[in-house]
Amino acid sequence: MLAHTLRLSLRALRQDLLRSLLMIVALGLGIGAAMTSVAVFRAMSVNPLAHKEGRVFIVQMDNMAAGSPYQKAGEPPKQLTYRDATALWQTHQARRQVLLYPNQIALEGLDAPLSPTLATVMFTTADLFPMFDVPMRYGGGWDAATDERGDLVVVLSRELNERAFGGANSVGKHLRIGGQRFTVIGVTEAWHPQPRFYDYAAGVGAPEPDLWLPFAFGIAQQMRALNNDCWPSYAGPFAGFQQSECVWLNLWVELGSPDEVAAYRTLMERYVADQKALGRFPQPMHNRLRTVAEWLRSQAAVSSDVRLQTLLSFAFLAVCLINTAGLLLAKFLARVREVSVHRALGATRNQIFLRYLAEAGVIGLCGSLIGLLLTFGGSAAMQRLAPDLAHARLLDPSMIGATVVLAIAVSLVAGAIPAWRVCRTVPATFLKSE
Amino acid sequence: MKAQPAMRARIGPMLLAGQVALTLAIVVNAGSIASDQLNQMLRPSGLDEPNLLSVHTLPLDGSAISPAQSNADLAALRALPGVASASRVNALPLGEEGWRTGVGAKPLGASGPAVHTALYYGDQTLPPAFGVALAEGRSLVEADVGDIDSTLHGAVTTALISRSLAAILFPGESPIGKQVYSRINPPLTIVGMVDRLQSAWPRNDMHENSLLIAARIHLPEAFYLIRTQPGTRDNVAARVAPTLLAVNPSRILDPVRSYGEIRADGYRGQRTVVTVLGGLIGALLFITALGIGGTAAFWVASRVQQIGTRRALGASRGDILQHFMRENFLITSGGVAIGGLLAIGLNRWLIAHYAVAPLGWYFLPAGVLLLYALGQAAVLGPALRAAAVPPAVATRGA
Numbered sequence: 001m002l003a004h005t006l007r008l009s010l011r012a013l014r015q016d017l018l019r020s021l022l023m024i025v026a027l028g029l030g031i032g033a034a035m036t037s038v039a040v041f042r043a044m045s046v047n048p049l050a051h052k053e054g055r056v057f058i059v060q061m062d063n064m065a066a067g068s069p070y071q072k073a074g075e076p077p078k079q080l081t082y083r084d085a086t087a088l089w090q091t092h093q094a095r096r097q098v099l100l101y102p103n104q105i106a107l108e109g110l111d112a113p114l115s116p117t118l119a120t121v122m123f124t125t126a127d128l129f130p131m132f133d134v135p136m137r138y139g140g141g142w143d144a145a146t147d148e149r150g151d152l153v154v155v156l157s158r159e160l161n162e163r164a165f166g167g168a169n170s171v172g173k174h175l176r177i178g179g180q181r182f183t184v185i186g187v188t189e190a191w192h193p194q195p196r197f198y199d200y201a202a203g204v205g206a207p208e209p210d211l212w213l214p215f216a217f218g219i220a221q222q223m224r225a226l227n228n229d230c231w232p233s234y235a236g237p238f239a240g241f242q243q244s245e246c247v248w249l250n251l252w253v254e255l256g257s258p259d260e261v262a263a264y265r266t267l268m269e270r271y272v273a274d275q276k277a278l279g280r281f282p283q284p285m286h287n288r289l290r291t292v293a294e295w296l297r298s299q300a301a302v303s304s305d306v307r308l309q310t311l312l313s314f315a316f317l318a319v320c321l322i323n324t325a326g327l328l329l330a331k332f333l334a335r336v337r338e339v340s341v342h343r344a345l346g347a348t349r350n351q352i353f354l355r356y357l358a359e360a361g362v363i364g365l366c367g368s369l370i371g372l373l374l375t376f377g378g379s380a381a382m383q384r385l386a387p388d389l390a391h392a393r394l395l396d397p398s399m400i401g402a403t404v405v406l407a408i409a410v411s412l413v414a415g416a417i418p419a420w421r422v423c424r425t426v427p428a429t430f431l432k433s434e
Numbered sequence: 435m436k437a438q439p440a441m442r443a444r445i446g447p448m449l450l451a452g453q454v455a456l457t458l459a460i461v462v463n464a465g466s467i468a469s470d471q472l473n474q475m476l477r478p479s480g481l482d483e484p485n486l487l488s489v490h491t492l493p494l495d496g497s498a499i500s501p502a503q504s505n506a507d508l509a510a511l512r513a514l515p516g517v518a519s520a521s522r523v524n525a526l527p528l529g530e531e532g533w534r535t536g537v538g539a540k541p542l543g544a545s546g547p548a549v550h551t552a553l554y555y556g557d558q559t560l561p562p563a564f565g566v567a568l569a570e571g572r573s574l575v576e577a578d579v580g581d582i583d584s585t586l587h588g589a590v591t592t593a594l595i596s597r598s599l600a601a602i603l604f605p606g607e608s609p610i611g612k613q614v615y616s617r618i619n620p621p622l623t624i625v626g627m628v629d630r631l632q633s634a635w636p637r638n639d640m641h642e643n644s645l646l647i648a649a650r651i652h653l654p655e656a657f658y659l660i661r662t663q664p665g666t667r668d669n670v671a672a673r674v675a676p677t678l679l680a681v682n683p684s685r686i687l688d689p690v691r692s693y694g695e696i697r698a699d700g701y702r703g704q705r706t707v708v709t710v711l712g713g714l715i716g717a718l719l720f721i722t723a724l725g726i727g728g729t730a731a732f733w734v735a736s737r738v739q740q741i742g743t744r745r746a747l748g749a750s751r752g753d754i755l756q757h758f759m760r761e762n763f764l765i766t767s768g769g770v771a772i773g774g775l776l777a778i779g780l781n782r783w784l785i786a787h788y789a790v791a792p793l794g795w796y797f798l799p800a801g802v803l804l805l806y807a808l809g810q811a812a813v814l815g816p817a818l819r820a821a822a823v824p825p826a827v828a829t830r831g832a
Contacts, residue, residue: 019732026725029717033717106492106493116684116686179495221496223496232617233535235587304788305706308788309711309714313714315460316718319456319460320721322452325449326450326725326729327728330446330732330733333732334736382710385702385706385709385710417445
């Protein structure tokens with residue numbers, strides 16, 4: 001029965017090939033636009049550290065001046081001052097804790113044939129590698145003792161290792177960084193969490209890190225961050241900068257249990273209360289201890305452009321749906337005599353309804369193929385247009401499945417109205433006029 | 435007689451009118467957002483962009499590039515044939531990284547509102563290298579130029595101001611001779627106003643606000659601006675890197691960029707929005723034209739007998755053609771009536787949730803005209819086919 005219905009549907013499709021093709025293309029365009037925007041939306045709203053959700057937190061405290069919030073009232077700055085970040089760090093009240101800030105630094109090859117270049121560097125501390133589960137290709141990160149001693153060691157990104165050492169194991173080799181001789185102790189795998197949650201304050205278009213260097217070296221070199229927000233403005237030497245209200249550091253902590261989380265919140269409250277006693281932190285207490293998911297949500301990781309495009313592309317799909325419904329209706333009504341004969345020969349309304357619905361379903365199936373092609377093309381185009389999506393994986397089997405399901409669902413909805421309309425044909429009306 | 439046959443199957447015209455309504459609402463709003471972004475992209479930066487090159491350099495050891503060192507570089511660049519002027523600056527308009535601070539027409543208190551502005555530092559060769567147009571007062575001279583170190587500390591006294599910032603700080607007055615206060619510099623005396631000098635951040639509200647401060651800079655990096663004579667830019671571009679490396683081979687030298695490339699990078703976000711929305715509008719109009727034309731074709735096919743009868747009863751070809759065009763006109767009218775309301779509602783909602791600009795008055799009428807034209811064009815083919823049905827069809831059996 002089903003096979004027979006499908007055969008009839010295909011024949012109906014072939015009978016009016018051109019217009020059926022137009023319907024298929026229209027439906028495919030709608031599906032392609034909608035699924036491309038879903039793919040982009042999904043890539044931007046993904047949590048790259050989902051397996052550690054609830055254990056890894058970013059620390060935020062509000063040191064802004066009275067009456068002048070950082071961006072909106074009640075919301076603390078994205079980053080911390082040097083004195084606050086290091087003060088919390090020195091309590092060692094978390095299982096793991098990471099200080100982090102980005103900058104750029106001169107890089108020369110010593111053991112590598114590399115022309116001098118400006119490299120993007122993350123200054124950070126030992127716990128970063130285990131806390132964020134950074135995959136290592138060669139060697140590993142450094143330990144807490146290295147941080148304390150201030151050893152000149154570096155972890156390279158896989159991409160930089162390709163450029164400098166042709167992808168070979170470079171552990172133990174040397175590079176000149178910021179004028180000093182560094183020893184390579186590790187090379188990461190290609191690691192591009194997207195969105196790049198760990199230094200989100202740097203902005204979505206910021207370059208990927210080439211080098212990971214000990215935090216203490218950056219401070220010793222008096223290097224500030226790429227993004228230093230100073231309110232009130234500060235212009236002066238580094239020692240004063242470290243004591244200023246400029247926010248430029250990220251502090252991440254890993255906490256193992258709800259008790260530890262509560263204890264850390266208490267620690268932050270006590271710290272801010274102490275600072276208020278010293279005349280700092282004039283704003284109300286706006287402490288935040290956010291998980292990665294909460295952090296990305298608070299920073300509107302899905303930009304309003306993308307949300308708007310998603311909205312409009314679904315409105316576009318709605319137009320395609322109405323379009324298909326209208327065309328199917330006109331097509332079915334053109335065959336209303338045929339339906340009358342079928343009904344007169346004993347076909348039930350249900351049979352007529354299902355037969356015409358199946359025809360719509362076949363169009364949906366064909367439309368889903370066009371939609372898939374357009375989703376692939378559209379995603380590739382979006383990755384070219386938006387560099388922050390370059391490393392995101394936009395399409396996976398679940399997206400492909402969802403595309404096919406959406407296309408068939410849309411075409412069935414679009415087919416339901418016309419199929420319902422034709423199955424209500426009264427046999428006598430049209431037979432009489434014969 | 436009128437539009438009877440189509441109206442009998444009322445769902446069909448309703449679907450088409452609904453499609454027209456949604457199309458109008460989306461096209462008008464997407465068009466308004468896209469044109470808003472496009473207008474931002476078309477704003478002039480105030481620079482002589484077609485003839486401007488830029489190159490970024492820094493020493494390997496992180497030390498500052500002294501004015502003496504940058505002057506040696508600049509002298510070599512100025513000696514190249516085709517170079518009109520060259521200068522050093524701390525940041526590039528549209529370059530997406532730069533310096534900014536809050537300033538006021540009076541000394542700033544510990545907190546309180548200040549007007550945000552971009553800060554450019556350079557000596558008297560900078561205004562001609564930018565190619566900015568002086569609107570009032572005078573340009574910088576050597577005597578104006580102070581010194582500033584990497585901590586932004588120093589003795590600076592004089593600046594040029596952009597027209598947009600001057601209008602905010604000194605509304606209705608000439609800014610010439612006025613003082614501008616900030617927390618990071620001594621008070622600056624304004625000696626000249628330029629028509630335009632944009633900031634490094636094209637998406638920012640303060641994009642047109644800038645100060646060009648007369649200073650020699652001692653920073654660990656330098657942006658060199660090279661303004662060329664018309665037609666020589668690409669020849670000069672090829673010689674910049676060898677020239678600078680001949681002065682000092684031990685340095686980091688980023689690729690030379692034309693201002694077209696800097697502008698394209700700076701407006702990447704806007705360009706994405708315009709491309710995506712433009713594609714969406716095109717696809718939407720295509721689909722709707724397809725729907726109108728396709729539906730009309732089915733209607734014509736199912737009404738051949740009636741058309742033949744009408745022809746046999748004396749209706750002319752023009753009558754038949756008109757019938758279908760009028761039918762489409764009625765459906766489109768219903769669609770744009772609902773669509774107009776939808777468009778305004780959608781715009782209200784977008785203003786509340788996405789901070790888009792209100793619709794310009796001309797978007798809705800333009801959208802309505804576009805959909806009428808689209809509908810009439812799409813229905814023309816099927817209508818002509820209907821008009822070509824011979825009266826003899828009426829005499830044949832169905």
